[in-house]
Amino acid sequence: MTNTEIAKILEEISEYLDVSNDGFRSRAYGRAAATIASLDREATDIYREEGQKGLESIPSIGSGIAEKIEELVTTGSLHYLDELKTKLPVNVQELTAIEGVGPKTIKTLYTQLHIKTRDDLEKAAASGSLRALPHFGEKTERKILKSIEFLKQSKGRFLLGDILPIASKIEVRLKKIPGVRHVAIAGSLRRRQETIGDIDIVASSKEPQKMIDAFISFPEVVHIYGSGATKANVRLSLGIDADLRVVHDKEYGAALLYFTGDKQHNIELRKIAIEKGWKLSEYGLFKGNKLLAGATEEEVYHKLGLEWMPPEIRTVSGEIEAAMEKRIPRLIPYGSIKGDLQVQTSWTDGTASIEAMTDAALAHGLSYIAITDHTKSLTVARGLDEKGLARQAREIDALNKKFLKKKFRILKSAEVNILKDGKLDIADTALKKLDLVGVSVHSHFGMSEEEMTARIITALKHPLVNILFHPTGRLIKKREPYKVDILKVIKAAKHYGVALEVNAYPDRLDLKDTHIRLAIEHGVKLVVDTDAHAPEHGKFLDLGVAQVRRGWGSKTDVLNTQSVSDLLKEIKRIKNSARRMPTGTEC
């Protein structure tokens, strides 16, 4: 049983306990779930090697939860969860996913109207029977229906960050099977789309059957839809489907191209082939029966008169024309971020100390981080006030002395809250003492587009602001972005010398590929950061890099691909050149 699976079960318990009005116990399970999910070692291994005591040495795991994990890894099920489900036969996860529906609402819905599922709730809301309940009205009904509609649209898709590690693990395992020549993850995963429908894997092997047999007997496989001589289609325990296709070496490139997509990109390539009197399929590029190309993607593209291009930009958004004219950009390479610029610590809502986050960043190969704890008006996170920032600065100074010999620098920063009127919640005198000032919106998400745009631009105008964090505020599959005119924000960012954040956290990725491309076209600089709240989150950086690649970004578009001294110089330069812009060019 993987950490993800254990965490999912603990999280489920947490949600049942929350509905049962056992808040503290619920939070204990929630914390445990988060800890297990971001653990670097498999809990199963820890238990096997060190027993229950080993599990108890993990923070937030005590004897009670260690016992539950023991039962899970030894029996595969958990009596306690079954009991909770019997007592409250309600699909809590499905219902809490609906915005505005929390534990209390679920309890009321169940006791008053016997609502157990999202479908039950949708029917009740549509028929107008919810408004009879206390504290429910027409507006709430509409909100619930809208949220259900939104959830339906994203149904069946998974976050890239959740699936990539599992797919990579399967890829590594497949590569070890005798007879194998090539293995690659294809499909939307290879294109690094934000959400993934299923896992496509393409391979070539001298002994296809061996690969198929091994694949369908992997421990994650819970159901086999079909399995033949060259392909298999299975469901994995996470609920996602995975396809493996095994081809001959000479077809491998064409198959990889075909299964990578996207669909429209393939159609355009086939059109080009047809124009030349050829035919392109997953088996290769053919003139009649003669194979013209197929072993590698490169030779197929070249034969069609195109430059090879990275999968991330195969979306029919100008990449084919660019490939014809040999002007495919050099995209920012994975692993090229030198410092994480959004890091929360236990000073506010992070789980670890500044030192622990620094150690983690060093382990991830970084040479600097910016500590960006929340500020005072974000009371939920116990945001820092001016005095708090000053105290934190002293700790950072001391740590910088310690980490000097490792050539690592901790930057003083903050995720400064943008108030309703666009003003910042920290005094300028305190902001001036920071190396970098990041700002973001954390409240009043329901403003009109005009108001929200004006509010953000007011913040960007502030002469000390360097980075706009969370430019859209979306949570993929959970919350739509707030209404904001992103083009106006981009223009303002350019005008006032502010960089835009590409948030790499798996369900955030605030800026979409199209936004990033737009920003780059307008000459706005980007920063890629993880929004880390725990040491393990540093591993998300490349998800942000993927997003920049999908937006056609190169290394020079991203400020924190530079050394810390160059970064600070560049930030200052951008700000100064913005100040010198003539008036009248503002937005």
Add this chain to the structure above:
DNA sequence: GCCGTTTTCGGCCCGACTGTTTTCAGTCG
């Protein structure tokens, strides 16, 4: 259920906002 440099018992994030009310319950971060 977890945790401990005032504690092995008694705390545990709490204020703003929304939609509903006409003083407040529930959600969110």
